[in-house]
Amino acid sequence: MKSDQTYPKTEKLKSRKLIDKLFSEGRSVSKFPLRLVYLQTELPEDTIVQVAVSVSKRNFKKAVDRNRIKRLIREAYRLNKDKIKPHLETPHAFMFLYTSKEITDFHTLEKSMKKLLKKFREEAL
């Protein structure tokens, strides 16, 4: 069976309400330069996870840089989501934050993402 590497619309975290709830009630795990805020919550039917990515305007003034980092994070998650999604038993909302002030390359970010997801699995499940 081919591994699931898509990132469809249904798995994007869109609801403003849910994002607010995520920040106020969610727990988090960190692995520099990433931080994952997560919350077990209600989601629409047939959806096990919804994910959003955020990069602070304070750390990256230019829109180009923010876009670049968001894309890299999204890509790193997309390629590694099969390491976490099959293990989820209840619906979760995820928010990835970028905590560094330096732009990084894809490979180091992907390593961090793998470690972060492993850490999440050990702590939360």
Added chain:
RNA sequence: CCGGCAGGCUACCUUAUCGUCUCUUCGGAGAAGGAAAGUCCGGACACCACAGCGCAGCAUAGCGGCUAACGGCCGUCCGUCGAAAGGCGAGGACAAGUGCAACAGAAAGUAUGUACAGGUAAUGCUGUAGUGAAACCAGGUAAACUCUAUGCGGUGAAACGCCAUGUAUACCAGCGCAGAGGAUUGCGCGUCUGAUGCUGGAGGGUAGGCGGAUUGAUCUUUACAGUAAUGUUCAGACUAGAUAAAUGAUAAGGCUCGACAGAAUCCGGCUUAUGGCCUGCCUUUUUU
């Protein structure tokens, strides 16, 4: 050649794999910029009385033209800087009032000194000399107040319109009371709305969905008019439309080793950031 001036073009490429968004005839097709930026001007569009009157306020400023419009653009005169190519210009009015003004000078004005001459009842009453650009006569200055001419209502796509869901009033309609308050620009006028009660209908919120939204002062091109900006015209093209917000990642190869930088209602400008390439023009000094 060096240096200077003006203008134009361009914005790494190819292949493979995985992924995102829109459209689709389900095969596929398309997917950031010259500045997408700053939000500084001008419009379109929408609503507020299609928006009124007066005052205040703001903007512009040789002359002529272009434009939907402009504070933009084109042409031209003048001034100014430069050796030149060329650049720059808050370039209307001080024959309305008020203010300001270095040096010189007694004095730049509710002034009258010195010397000489004239004159009177008397007096700077009159003239000349002297200072100065200018001396009861004007002149300079409006990036001084001011005046003149022209233009300008407000808000801003989270505008605005429609639909769905169905909580007990902040909405709508009718009737009655009442004129507080509110809206309309800063003020005044004018206009509109309008407290609480009854009856009937249905809202707000949930950043719900759809429209607005991409076919447009559009782009390429033919001919004509015009010094030009631009206009008219022939033929063709459809060129992002997202909504927590897509346009990416990885690998390999090539080259001159890639700057500034990411659409958010849409156009016309201006300003700022920035890699590379090309064209034309100028010749003060030095060298050939």
